[in-house]
Amino acid sequence: MADPGGLAGGVRAQRGPARATVSDIPYRYEVSHSAAAIQQGWGALEPGEESADTVSVAGRVMLLRTQGKVAFGELRDSSGTIQLFAQAGATRDYEAFVRLALGDWVGASGPVVRTRRGELSVAVRDWVLLAEARRSFGDKWRGVHDPETRFRQREVDLWANPATRRRLEVRSQVVRAMRERLWQAGFVEVETPILNPVPGGAEARPFVTHHNALGTDLYLRIAPELYLKRLVIGGFEKVFEIGRLFRNEGISPRHNPEFTTVELYWAYADYQDMMALVEALVAGVATDVLGTTALVYQGRDLDLTPPWRRATMAELVEEHTGRAVSVATPRSELAALAAEAGVAVDPSWGPGKLVAELYEKTTEGQLWGPVFVTDYPEEVSPLARPHRAQPGLVERFEAVVAGRELANAFSELTDPEEQRRRFAEQAARRARGDDEAMALDEEYLRAMEYGLPPTAGVGLGIDRLVMLLTDTANIREVIAFPTLRPERPGTAPGPGA
RNA sequence: GCGCCUCUAGCUCAACGGCAGAGCAACGGACUCUUAAUCCGCAGGUUGGGGGUUCGAAUCCCCCGGGGCGCACCA
Numbered sequence: 001m002a003d004p005g006g007l008a009g010g011v012r013a014q015r016g017p018a019r020a021t022v023s024d025i026p027y028r029y030e031v032s033h034s035a036a037a038i039q040q041g042w043g044a045l046e047p048g049e050e051s052a053d054t055v056s057v058a059g060r061v062m063l064l065r066t067q068g069k070v071a072f073g074e075l076r077d078s079s080g081t082i083q084l085f086a087q088a089g090a091t092r093d094y095e096a097f098v099r100l101a102l103g104d105w106v107g108a109s110g111p112v113v114r115t116r117r118g119e120l121s122v123a124v125r126d127w128v129l130l131a132e133a134r135r136s137f138g139d140k141w142r143g144v145h146d147p148e149t150r151f152r153q154r155e156v157d158l159w160a161n162p163a164t165r166r167r168l169e170v171r172s173q174v175v176r177a178m179r180e181r182l183w184q185a186g187f188v189e190v191e192t193p194i195l196n197p198v199p200g201g202a203e204a205r206p207f208v209t210h211h212n213a214l215g216t217d218l219y220l221r222i223a224p225e226l227y228l229k230r231l232v233i234g235g236f237e238k239v240f241e242i243g244r245l246f247r248n249e250g251i252s253p254r255h256n257p258e259f260t261t262v263e264l265y266w267a268y269a270d271y272q273d274m275m276a277l278v279e280a281l282v283a284g285v286a287t288d289v290l291g292t293t294a295l296v297y298q299g300r301d302l303d304l305t306p307p308w309r310r311a312t313m314a315e316l317v318e319e320h321t322g323r324a325v326s327v328a329t330p331r332s333e334l335a336a337l338a339a340e341a342g343v344a345v346d347p348s349w350g351p352g353k354l355v356a357e358l359y360e361k362t363t364e365g366q367l368w369g370p371v372f373v374t375d376y377p378e379e380v381s382p383l384a385r386p387h388r389a390q391p392g393l394v395e396r397f398e399a400v401v402a403g404r405e406l407a408n409a410f411s412e413l414t415d416p417e418e419q420r421r422r423f424a425e426q427a428a429r430r431a432r433g434d435d436e437a438m439a440l441d442e443e444y445l446r447a448m449e450y451g452l453p454p455t456a457g458v459g460l461g462i463d464r465l466v467m468l469l470t471d472t473a474n475i476r477e478v479i480a481f482p483t484l485r486p487e488r489p490g491t492a493p494g495p496g497a
Numbered sequence: 498g499c500g501c502c503u504c505u506a507g508c509u510c511a512a513c514g515g516c517a518g519a520g521c522a523a524c525g526g527a528c529u530c531u532u533a534a535u536c537c538g539c540a541g542g543u544u545g546g547g548g549g550u551u552c553g554a555a556u557c558c559c560c561c562g563g564g565g566c567g568c569a570c571c572a
Contacts, residue, residue, distance in 0.1 A: 048530090067535085068528040087529070102522070116530050138508040139521050141533045145509070148564045160508085204571070250498080250570050259572070344569090398572095405572055436570085461572050474565095475572095485563070 019099065020129050029107040029130060036079035038112060038120065045114040055120055056109035057082055058130060060159065063140060066098045072121070073100065075108065076159070084108050085121035092126050096461035100240025102140060103159070151482055152344045167478055170289055171466045175242060177288035178262055178462070181281055187238040187264055192227035194220060194244070200444065201225030201383070203436045204247040207257075218248035225383065225457065226444040228265045229412060232455050233447050234401050242462065253474040254404060257483045260462040267453050270411045271395045274360045274363065274456040275372050278399055279306040282370075283463065290469060297402050297471055302367065304468075308399070313359050316373060320363040327377050327392035334358065348432055352377025352392065365403040372397045382422040382438050384403075384410035399460075401468060409458035416448035428446040 033041070033055045045051055059077030066072075071094075084106075088094045091110075100106065110125035135156075138144035143160035150157040150164070157164045160444075179189065197253035199206035201213065201223030210217050224241050231239050242262045251257060283293045283304045293304040318324050320381075323337060334346050334354035341361045345354070355377050367373070371413070375387060376396040384394035395411035413419050423445070429437035466478040476482035 043517085063533075065531045065534050066528085067531060068530080070529040072531045072534085074532080083532080085530080117532075119530085119532065121530095136507050136522055137511095139533095140508090141521065142509045146504090146564085148504090149508090151564090245572085247571070249572095252568095252570085253566075255571060261572075285520095320565085408572075459572080464572070 018227035019096075019101075024129060024171070025131065026107075026128055029058050029128065030056060031058045031107070031184050032109075035059065035075065035077050035082035037124070038082050039080060042112045042114075042120060045112065045120060047118045048116045050111050050113040050132070052111065052112050054109060054125075055122060056107060057084075057123055058107040059105065060133070061100050061102060061104050061106055061160070062137075064098070064100055064102060069094075071098045072115075072119075073097075073106075075106070075122075078165075081392055083115070083119045083121040084124050084127075085113060085115060086124045086127075091124045097124065097127060100129070100467040101133055103135075103137045105130035105133075148484075151476055151484055152487065154480055164477075167466070167470045168480055170470050171462075171478055173289045174285055174466050174469060175462060176259075177285040179242065179283065179285050180260075181288075182240050182264065185238070185277075187240045187266075188236055190228070190231055190236065190239050190241055191243065192221075192224045192231075192241060194246075195469060196221045198390055198439050198441045198443070200439055200441045202245075202247075203438055207246050207248045207251055222247050223459065224263050225459070226441055228263060229452060229455065229457065230444065230447045231449050232265050232267050233452050236265075238264070239269040251483060253476070254464070256463065256475050256479055259475070259479075261459045262462060263457070263459040265412070265455055265457040266456050270454065271374070271409055271456055274354040274409045274458050275308075275310065275397060275399075276306075278372075278409065278458055279304075279308045279370070280462065282399075282460075283407070285465070286469060295468065295471070297468055298473060302368070302370075302401075302402060302468070304370055310371055310372045310374055310397075312375040313355065313373050313377075316363050316371075317355070317359050317366065320366055321358070325355055325358065327355055327379075331357075335396075350379050352379025356380045364400060364405070367400045367403060369399070369401040369403075370406075371400050373400055379425075381410065381424055383413055383419075385413045385415075386418075404464060405461075406458040406464055406468075407458050409456065412452065412455040412457050414448070414454060416445055419448055420445055 035057060038055060040059065042051060057075060057077065059075045061073045062076045063074040064071065069088040071086045073086065075082050075084050086097050088093060091097055106127055106129050108122055108124045108127040110123040113123045114120050135176050137156055138160045144150060144156055150161065195218040197218060199219035199222045202225070204222045206219040206222050208217055208219055222245060224243065228239055228241060240262060242260065244258050244260055248257065249255065265476045283306050286304050295302040295304060314326050325334060325337065329351060331351050331354065334351050338354050338358050339345050341355045341358055343361050374397040375390060375393045376384070378392055378394045380387060381394040381396050384396045387393040387395050397409055398405045399407040413422065423438065423440040426438040429439055463475050463478050467475060470478060472478060
């Protein structure tokens with residue numbers, strides 16, 4: 001928090017004077033074992049037994065129980081917890097040890113022992129303060145629950161709520177598993193520009209920034225799609241990128257302005273191939289990270305085991321509304337149905353947009369899945385290739401899980417002339433005031449004229465995948481530092497202020 | 498952007514028109530095997546900010562600010 005004077009006043013009064021000076025703090029500390037390594041390595045020690053092995057550990061003192069001439073501390077590191085056992089006479093500077101504050105970082109060394117009451121411990125002979133905690137980490141039993149403090153001061157949340165650490169660890173493992181599986185499948189990882197002269201590849205409002213030397217505005221990317229397809233044109237037959245996207249839109253429990261996707265392009269493949277790859281990837285990542293594809297999400301069973309159901313958008317809308325619709329249905333009928341469903345119908349919308357709106361309003365949120373929703377209207381899919389058998393539709397699917405879109409994919413449009421027409425339609429929408437309509441990208445059209453082979457592409461939301469795998473309902477829980485309104489002095493609550 | 502809810506000690510929470518409290522943390526002390534140790538003592542607050550109603554406001558009303566949820570938008 002902004003904390004005007006908070007450190008100087010409140011915390012010192014709360015914590016007392018500084019117990020260490022900078023010169024007391026060493027520059028390094030030699031750690032021989034993690035807490036978990038000690039728990040695993042000396043598990044056979046009997047109560048009251050002292051091993052001949054001396055270890056050194058480091059971490060935060062989370063609890064301290066002093067009992068006169070003997071004291072017990074709980075030391076937590078990134079692997080777990082180990083008890084520190086200190087005794088007057090055996091522990092160097094015992095009087096200072098028992099004055100340690102909850103949250104202080106210490107390094108401690110000594111033999112591994114099991115206390116008479118059965119707790120595996122490091123019997124502290126020597127120890128050193130590695131950092132003072134001048135602010136508290138909250139109630140030692142109840143922790144910190146205030147969501148604002150948890151999101152703004154994640155460093156506090158991580159110590160106060162171990163589940164936070166676990167979620168971020170799962171996130172790291174998900175990204176790693178995704179990478180390794182794609183590498184194994186022969187995909188090459190690339191990086192494309194985040195600063196875009198034209199924001200393309202999706203329908204969304206961008207963030208605008210400015211380059212001083214070039215004297216030009218640039219946009220934070222809303223999707224890497226067009227650059228990745230240019231790499232396919234350049235000869236990368238299987239490429240992927242894992243990275244941050246930025247969309248200047250509302251914040252909600254399922255939307256953060258910056259979020260992470262994996263986007264991949266696969267030459268010579270179509271959207272049917274891509275469905276098989278997506279379900280295998282998601283199920284494989286779940287297995288790598290959790291050891292299972294049978295999840296429980298928000299109290300409800302969710303089985304990611306392939307194959308996933310495949311159903312067309314029209315079929316699913318009919319299932320959920322009882323009304324057969326298609327892009328060939330008269331526009332007036334579709335508009336009436338959409339209005340009936342609560343959609344604010346825009347007069348410029350064609351049948352395709354109306355069908356898509358009807359689907360999103362009545363059906364998507366009801367789909368528990370996982371299910372591949374296939375065959376989208378061309379009107380809402382300016383980068384997808386026309387369906388080989390269904391006029392007015394494109395070969396596109398979205399993977400829907402727990403009522404939300406997890407992935408979006410299509411057989412890519414490869415015809416530059418057709419692409420130019422699609423861009424022109426988008427430009428017409430933009431001229432009518434739709435600021436989310438896709439911008440025309442001449443660089444991309446030029447690239448297409450060199451020849452894009454048949455290609456399938458997909459974008460998959462990493463944050464949402466992590467939400468599924470960690471059973472969390474709020475996207476902020478799986479982002480270390482979610483976007484919040486900037487703090488202003490004296491407005492935010494929090495420990496230590 | 499709109500609606501509803503919420504903000505009290507460092508943390509977690511009471512008090513809901515009538516003296517602002519508790520537990521934990523902190524501070525001082527006792528205690529040589531604790532497990533949220535225990536025990537004794539002490540201190541800690543412009544009740545998010547501002548304004549209003551009232552004999553009296555943490556409590557009711559208005560404005561502002563932060564946050565949560567829902568809607569809208571999207572992934």
